[in-house]
Amino acid sequence: MKDFLFGAAYYDEYMPYDRIDEDFRLLKEGGFNTVRIAESTWSTLEPSDGVFDFTHIDRMLDAARKYDIKVIVGTPTYAIPSWMAKEYPDILALSPSGKCVYGARQQNNLLNPDYLRFCERVIRKLISHVCDHPCVIGYQLDNETRSADDVSPETQNIFLDRIKKQYPDINEFNREFGLSYWSNSISSWDDFPDIRGTINGSLHAAYMRFLRDVVKEFLEWQAIMVNEYKKPGQFITHNFDFSWTTHSYGLHPLIDQAGTAKYMDITGIDVYHDSGAGLDGKEIAFGSDLARSLKKDNHIVLETQAQGNPGWLPYPGQLRLQAYSHVAGGAVGILYWNWHSIHNAIESYWKGILSHDLTPGKTYEELSSWIREFALNSDKLTPIKKHNSIAILVDNHSLTGLDEFPISDSLDYNYILRQIYDCLYEMNLECDLVRKPDDLEPYKILIVPALYSCNDGDIDKLRKYVQNGGHLFMTFKSCFSDDELKIYHDRQPHKMNDIMKAGYDMFTIPDEDTRITIGDTDSEVTGWMELLEADEENIWAYYRHPVWKKYAAVTHSSFGRGTVTYLGCHIDNDGLKALITRLAGIARKDIPTFSFPIIKRGGYNKDGNYITFYFNYSSDYVTFRYDGPSVHDLLNDKDIEDGQDISINPWDLVITVSQCESIC
């Protein structure tokens, strides 16, 4: 297990008493080989302006050396010290709801020159201090970076400068954004209004995109700086997080992760999810797939829960299941947040590997036990590489589009995306997440959820994908508006309706009990419906509705060597799965006969063998029939033959090795 990173965030700074030797001894004994340090502790690194104190850093590096532990050092810039906010109040962002008051993290205006000056100084001091240490393997730039929604005049001025460059002609700007509505047009840039008050969703969306650019540029700037110090063998990473409900959920609205990942050597993510009875592996899978999409490569899980919040205390066996799930998703390292539970402040109930009593308990024991088991096979199991034939096209600006122009209280972008993702997951159909610039050709099936914003060039790319034999599955609200969210003024979906052989100019909210039928599946339509007009031969489903029954809900047509399937409404999961099944048939993509809670994920190992993980995400004992060529059951060291039953204990798994992928 030479390369797999296994460890935790470690904070000597937070310990209630000196126990660093004890902790690193426990780490070593438990099989952990890596700690992540320093990303949250600017106030102890630089207790007052220009006064640096690397005592804690040195203690941790010394202990790491003593116990042979690898170290990832974070730049501490996401949480500023109090003295900085006192000296330079402008560093704290002006958020739409008012001036930030010092205390929480990620409150700083990323464009503030004083802040950037302080960042540069502490980064150069810290990284130059640690870069030659033999335990240091890499650097994390900032942490879960997002703008603080800053709307200070200074930030708005920079936004305006970029708008001016993009639109040298102010009248074109007025026109493209439709500013004359409610008398908002301007004849001089001096009249550019405060973004906080705008009723123009296109303009506000442009500001959100600008804030995403600011994040990207900030991390690029840090990357260039740290690269000056980086030694051979060391890497640069960032801890990308996701949008959040009560856990990691979907695409993050405030950062362009694909654009930002270019400046990293390896992608890092943090993944938090339900556990206990609620553990289903979805966020782990989604996080893995999203991580892989950023650099088309393997990733490190820089943060995930040990015990997490009280509702997430893992059942016995779940920590092991979770760790294998990350590996199956392509992780080449897992770092828990965090080593120990915190005794004060805000996250005391977000517990680490050690509970508040700081003694090795069940969590420590299960993780140690897992890494011992994993080490036996780690060369076979990691890194996993995937060659998926299904992709989902995701888009930050379309997410913003549905935020600015909401179609319903519940149908936001991430809901729509995750419904599709989760259905594929439950059906055991693995997928990639792609973005507009990515190469679409490798995929048999391309799923496009609610691509609210899509310019003519990208539409053309979708058309070519189909023409060349791809199977495009697109949902409602796609190709609806241009780059500035200006709704197209021709037939919808814009420049797709010809090849779809279907289009619409009316949409509405379904009445109660509006339904459609897909094959044998009766599915409820809720939240949104577009009244598609098409020839009967291109209609897969009509609306079952007293009045709108002559309109289509789902259409399907051929174009070139491929097909376009369009879903004009929001339907339930059963209906969506029936649609995917029908589509998979057309695309000749096999679907396993078993489904969630039995989850199959896998990929090729470095020897070119195909590793399949069969997870049981339930409290029940499950059995399914294996169909395919003989494979080797790695953990039980026995062969499994075609037609044989495979049984899995609750929250347990089976791992098989074979020459190539089998569908079940």
Add this chain to the structure above:
Amino acid sequence: MKDFLFGAAYYDEYMPYDRIDEDFRLLKEGGFNTVRIAESTWSTLEPSDGVFDFTHIDRMLDAARKYDIKVIVGTPTYAIPSWMAKEYPDILALSPSGKCVYGARQQNNLLNPDYLRFCERVIRKLISHVCDHPCVIGYQLDNETRSADDVSPETQNIFLDRIKKQYPDINEFNREFGLSYWSNSISSWDDFPDIRGTINGSLHAAYMRFLRDVVKEFLEWQAIMVNEYKKPGQFITHNFDFSWTTHSYGLHPLIDQAGTAKYMDITGIDVYHDSGAGLDGKEIAFGSDLARSLKKDNHIVLETQAQGNPGWLPYPGQLRLQAYSHVAGGAVGILYWNWHSIHNAIESYWKGILSHDLTPGKTYEELSSWIREFALNSDKLTPIKKHNSIAILVDNHSLTGLDEFPISDSLDYNYILRQIYDCLYEMNLECDLVRKPDDLEPYKILIVPALYSCNDGDIDKLRKYVQNGGHLFMTFKSCFSDDELKIYHDRQPHKMNDIMKAGYDMFTIPDEDTRITIGDTDSEVTGWMELLEADEENIWAYYRHPVWKKYAAVTHSSFGRGTVTYLGCHIDNDGLKALITRLAGIARKDIPTFSFPIIKRGGYNKDGNYITFYFNYSSDYVTFRYDGPSVHDLLNDKDIEDGQDISINPWDLVITVSQCESIC
């Protein structure tokens, strides 16, 4: 169809490309004869301070002339340009939740001198520019005017000046408003407190009344100005709106519409309502009746939905049903909002006659088809005049009273008003809405919901109404407080309990399962109950309650030649209808045998014939028996005889012509 106005709001300014000729051609071909322009587009009319550009106005007037379309020109003052807010930040109101940020409409302080100066200049420039154009038939002053709840020191000072005038003696002011409570009394006007903090509901209500006065005075001022330019045959109107839930609902709290309508030549309203399965015609009827009440005359619908928001997409036939409903309510014009759907900004999903694709679709077709049908009979069908024998007394200050001194979360003034109105509507009893200064004598039945504020003079008027033979039906919380919402300190209801032969000094919230019986109808009491004491002979219903059963819920007494019926509690619709039925019997007012979803509305046409509209507001085929003298079925051109069945298709109607009103 010489006089009936049919058209839409039109905004050349908002079009994504030049299509004005195409649009006016489509208008003309579709049978539309009117556009409403300019009320929302100050920023294009005056792109910078003092620079006027009437290009769009002229283009629209030119097109109107070419295609013979009438034009209503709006003063653009409800949505200010950005340059104005930049130059004069004080124009933006200080609302109770903070300083308005530029962007939305109706954010301006209507008393700000700079704002008024800009208003005057643009109004004079615009109206003088257009007043001689042959297509211009009238002017709309501002739009849906309301104060922005301004609480700036300047506005509060003006309020204080008026209070001082009203109360030369500061001690009388303290006394009347009960300011000594919680130590709020003042001995000097300099100590007059910021209205934002007051805990005195009477004082805050006085401020709300003052803000209504400000709106009235602002529109009066515009009317005087526009009258200087108005040519013979042209009219002045205002687009009055209603209180809003998710659609038009009740009396507007922020404008005294009856007082303001005096300055208009004709009343305009805007009406938005559920459609599709939710279409029931209530808001159209209520809007019509409220509009008629303002000047006791016919009105124009200046705005109503074409497609409206996504949930309102009309079922086929509903646009026709809605248009006839407006006509039956007395409308002499219907203008849709708006011609085309918007491609950016905030109301992109509030769709017009044309969808975003700007081609004539189902909405255009159904409206065109309706106007062709309507034109055949428009001389017979419009204007409709009504002589109702039932009236509901409505009162802005009582509305505020229940807001300031709420009796329950759900029982606000408009809820109480609309429950009564909607029951009458469903029973096919048409009514007028009257206000305190109006003549009450014409009405057999006067219904007074929650007249929280009523001074002795107005109470005397109610007494005289009864004495002279009227049947007064008054609900809980009436005659409870004086002009400043000071609760009367004698027996309730103040100065009515003698003629009611009933009174109370205790009230409470009903326990679950409190009920009353009206005739055969058992009705639930919820939210509020007054414990009425009366002699048994004057009691129509006792409370069915384990403890309060000796108190009356409904009393009835004779006084002079009339009667007073008092409802001391909130009951369900069935109970309310039973009460109205009993009362109608006493007042010898006939009630049709059929009810909602079959709705009968009508009135006299200019030939003195009585036009009856029978609407079917449902997806079912309905049949009812016609009783009355022979009438002519206008649309089917056949006679209907006494006792004959009339059937109506879903969302369809029958119109009959006869010599006089028949009750069914």
Add this chain to the structure above:
Amino acid sequence: MKDFLFGAAYYDEYMPYDRIDEDFRLLKEGGFNTVRIAESTWSTLEPSDGVFDFTHIDRMLDAARKYDIKVIVGTPTYAIPSWMAKEYPDILALSPSGKCVYGARQQNNLLNPDYLRFCERVIRKLISHVCDHPCVIGYQLDNETRSADDVSPETQNIFLDRIKKQYPDINEFNREFGLSYWSNSISSWDDFPDIRGTINGSLHAAYMRFLRDVVKEFLEWQAIMVNEYKKPGQFITHNFDFSWTTHSYGLHPLIDQAGTAKYMDITGIDVYHDSGAGLDGKEIAFGSDLARSLKKDNHIVLETQAQGNPGWLPYPGQLRLQAYSHVAGGAVGILYWNWHSIHNAIESYWKGILSHDLTPGKTYEELSSWIREFALNSDKLTPIKKHNSIAILVDNHSLTGLDEFPISDSLDYNYILRQIYDCLYEMNLECDLVRKPDDLEPYKILIVPALYSCNDGDIDKLRKYVQNGGHLFMTFKSCFSDDELKIYHDRQPHKMNDIMKAGYDMFTIPDEDTRITIGDTDSEVTGWMELLEADEENIWAYYRHPVWKKYAAVTHSSFGRGTVTYLGCHIDNDGLKALITRLAGIARKDIPTFSFPIIKRGGYNKDGNYITFYFNYSSDYVTFRYDGPSVHDLLNDKDIEDGQDISINPWDLVITVSQCESIC
């Protein structure tokens, strides 16, 4: 009835016309002997800066003398006049949600020097003016005092000064509060952050404790001042209120009542509660028990509802039942809020003894009737003294602890406290409320709910209590953190797990359908569960849960001569009562055979007899069997023998006199 106070708050200032003689005559005739005046009327006492006008005071004192009514005079400092806020805006607090705007009460910064100067002047003027009047029997200091959550820089600076004194070493401060988390540590006191932004729950809790200290010091300061004027026989009191839901509920978070009561001669409280169908006596009992706990003595009810808000209109008989309930709790006086109903301002629907019509109605009649009945036996019935053998330990800082570190949306401190209190109440087990410094030895059973914060000294006291024979019943989240809410870093519960023979380092949120069994009772576990590890012999209940079934929910162990029972989770009332029953068996504490709605409360009168009140808090006629020595039924003047049935009418009661307490 020499000493029992019976009356109302009286405000000549609020009367709509001069009726003071009428009012005092009605008071006298109705049997009322006391009024409480002046605490709310600073603006009439001092209409402008330094100008005093005691006209109303003198009118009330004159009338009191004429009709022989006692008077309690309040210092008017909780509601400042408008002129003061105009002159000294800093007197108004800066609350976390922004600067207070003048109007409401209790908005003043209690530390503001100008405010204190004004307080001193008005207090000295007023008290010196009235102190020699023969009717004046006592003084109320301020009213329901709490800080306005002031976070002004001045107040924060005083807080900082105290922190500095407490922590001379800034590093120890950083450590104890765990400030290095998220980079919040400071190296200079100049960098001390604004408390509004802190993410450190310990620091914010310290601020809340500081604000409680400010309240205590403010009232101490008033007490010292008023004591200068106080004549022999006069008393000083304060009107303590409780935390509030829609009525009085639990421990007040913003005042240390036990600490403050030291400066009072007698405790006053205000108690508001549901009435009508919702009357259950719980808040009256809880209020009484909490009042008694403050000075270990009897108390006056300074405010309770006459009619109260509309939902609380008392059923006939309930005012009598409520009054006896207060007496049974140890009240030596009951003053209603207020004499008359208010005609304007904010509390018009919070009605007094007289309704708005100012005539004596049902409320006046029932209260008069009660006092006549009570006077016959008042010498026997008051003051009641209690010697309870059960106590609940309550703690303000633990309340704050659960606010700062919430464990669930619903399980806050007062919920947990009241669940226990209410179960005891329903079981007819009377209890005292004690605080950490109190003597615990007298109690057979000590119940400790969620004592989140407990230092080693206090834990030692609990251990000794058990060692000496006490039966300690402690719930989840007890002994979890130290004085600054720093979570203990050893096994939980800190320094109790050894004598409990049980401990835990894991906790979680129960899955649905997690249950435990206590005796025959099956109880649902919701919201919180700690996974207790213990030997089987010490386990009273395991969790019924698919995974956590090997962990204990309830443990019980002996230590010294006593026992410790620990409840590790939140269970339903049935389960809690089963636990208390089992525990009472061990502690040899008898439990009555009847329970709510039959409530038994009582105590010793001054003759040493035991007075028992049997209340029927229901609309049903109830009967129960009396077991015990012969007792005398006071109201019915007859004896009740062992084994005899006692029946009580709805909302009625029976009072018995005997030599000693009998359990039923």
